[in-house]
Amino acid sequence: ARTFEGLLYDFTRVRLDQPTLALLLQVAEDSGIMAQRDALFAGASVNLTEQRPALHMALRCPEVLNAVGGSEAERVRAAMARLFQFADSLHAGQLPPAAQEQVTDLVHVGIGGSLLGPKLICEALESETASLRVHFLGSVDALPRERLLASLNPATTAVVLVSKSFTTGDTLLHGRRLRSWLTSALGEQGAQQRLFAVTSQIERAASFGIAAERLLYFSDWVGGRYSLWSPVSLAAAARMGSERFRRLLTGAAAMDRHFQQAPLGDNLPVLAALISVWHRNVCGYGAWGCMPYDQRLRLLPAYLQQLIMESNGKSVRADGTASALQTAPVVFGETGTEAQHSVFQALHQGSDVVPQNFVAVARPDHSDQEAHAELLANMLAQMTALAAGRDEAATREALGSMPDALLAQRLFTGNRPSELLMLDQLDPEHLGRLLAFYEHRVFCESVLWGINAFDQWGVELGKTLAPxxxxxxxxxxxxxxxxxxxxxxxxxxxx
Incomplete structure (x- = not known):
């Protein structure tokens, strides 16, 4: 096990001995992980197909933003300052930038990376004192939107459209309907005062009718699934307040420095990536589960689905050649004890071995210590059962004599791997470290597989056929x- 600033990474239940780990660390060194990591942080064009850097770390780590330098760094600083200003105004129930109108509800419209991260952190860091209500619209399905609007007062509602390209069909259709809803109640000027946009394409948002003073910019070198650190999270920052959002950034920046500075053998993202690649390519495991034993993290599996499968779900290497290795596994997950009553039957006794990533919080934010002890005990029991199983002798001892046909149903083979990520507590700093850990783990996997983690051409074909x-x-x-x-x-x- 390894620890870093309140984050415990326990990998003692994976099928990996010390000599094998030493060999994997040598593979990491030979693959150039350190050089690729340095190139990533230096702003090299690591996204080869789009000829862009991937500098989302600059949004949270001052040293990285300083390395960006020049007018682009100043533009990012100005955008983040506007984010904090708008977030605090909305958090106080006042419409930015003038703070002269009341706001009770904020509707965030986005999809994919423009939705999953902000929604996750908004729920994980829920503020009990915030008066602002935040609502998320993603899929182009109209029913959730119509039901939501029926419950809102347009005179106290603000809308933020989030799209990096500002061409995303789902988001723009919702945007047109919401603009019409506001206009019919408040007139064009009143509607414009309540429409905001977050995008890297300022001109397109302006053409849509978003006023310049209500536009928030983020750079095109921030990929959608890495954008929660940017103004994309305006709604989440408004709900929790800018001070807590800054703490989230601080936690992520600490993990950035750990990834840059820690030796490979103590480097949490590197170790996790090596174990993931070992499971995928040596053991042949084709799926991976994320099981958070904290209800506040119930959206973490969906967030990781996109982060892992959109980043590394590719069969072509960065140099254009076919990959000889299997890459990203299928990712799924469910919260805690709910999963025990749905998918865990297959995880314990199914024909496929599926590595599990358990996530837990040591100190709860409630007073029911018995409930928390039961929650953690259930998780630890699942980890133990997956690893140790129960053979014939132990089953007969526990359950007594039974026919062989029934005995076979009660056996557990064990040797089913799992990892544990244990947070001391769930606060902005710890969550920031956790999410940045997963980002860097995915990057290390991409280096080991020789693929580009920062493009997503697989999502394009269906979009071109749909019109x-x-x-x-x-x-x-x-x-x-x-x-x-x-x-x-x-x-x-x-x-």
Whole structure:
């Protein structure tokens, strides 16, 4: 096990002995992880296909932003200052920038990286004293939006549209509907005062009708799934207040420095990446579970799904050649004891071995010590059962005599690996360290696999096909591509 500033990483229950770990550390050194890490922090174009750096660390780590330098660094500082100003105004229930109108509700509209991170930190660091209510809209499905708007007062509601490119169809459709809803109640000027945008494409947001004083910028070298540290998290920062959001950034910056400075054998992200690659490529495990034993972290599995699978779910190496290795596993997860009553049957006795990543908090923020002890005991019991199992002799001793056919159902093979990440407590600093740990782990995996963790071309093809299909749906036409029978069925039901 290793520790860093209130974060315990226990990997004693993975099938990995010390000689093998030493060999893996040599693999890490030979793969150039240290040189690639230094290039990442120096602002090299590590995103080769888009010829961009990946400097999301600059949003939280002053040394990295200083290295960016020049006008771009000043632009980032100004954007973060505006984020903090707007967050505090909204937190106090006042509409920025003039703070002359009341705000009771803030609607955050975004999808993917423009939603998952902000929603996670907003829930994980829920403020009991905040009066501002925050709502999230993601999928283009209209029903959640219509139900939400039916509960809101447009005169006390603000809307923030979050899209790096400001071309995201889901976000812009919601944006048009919300703008119309505000305009019909408040007029054009009143609606404009309550519309905000966060984007790297300021001109597109302005063309949509967002006033310059309500635009928040973030750089195009911040990938969507790495953007929660930026003004993308305006809604979360407004809910918790800028002081707590700054503490989140401080915690993440501490993990940045650990990743840069710690020897490989004590470097938490490096060790976690080596274990992940060992499981994927040597043991052949094709899935990976995240099980947070704290309800406040219930959105962590969805966040990690995107972080891991969109970053490293690729079969082509950075140099354009096919990967000879399996890359990102399928990621899933559920909170604590709920998972024990759903997926854990397969994890204990299924035909596939699936490594588990348990996440827990040692000190709760409530007074029911018995409940917290039961929660942690359940987690530790699952870890022990996965690792040790129960053989025939132990089963007969525990359960008594039974027919062989029934005995076979009660055996546990064990040798099913798990890791534990234990936070001393769940506060902004600890959460920042945890999320930055996962980011750097994913980067190290990408180096070991020789792939680019910072592009996502796999999401593009479906988006290019959708407009023609939508046109056919709306017009009652066919579009080919094997969809005509399905379209005909939909057309019949829509008449």
């Amino acid at each position: 023609d299909i939508q046109t056919a749906l709306e017009a009652g036409n066919n579009v080919g591509q094997g969809l005509d029978e399905l379209l005909a069925h939909i057309h019949r039901l829509r008449r």
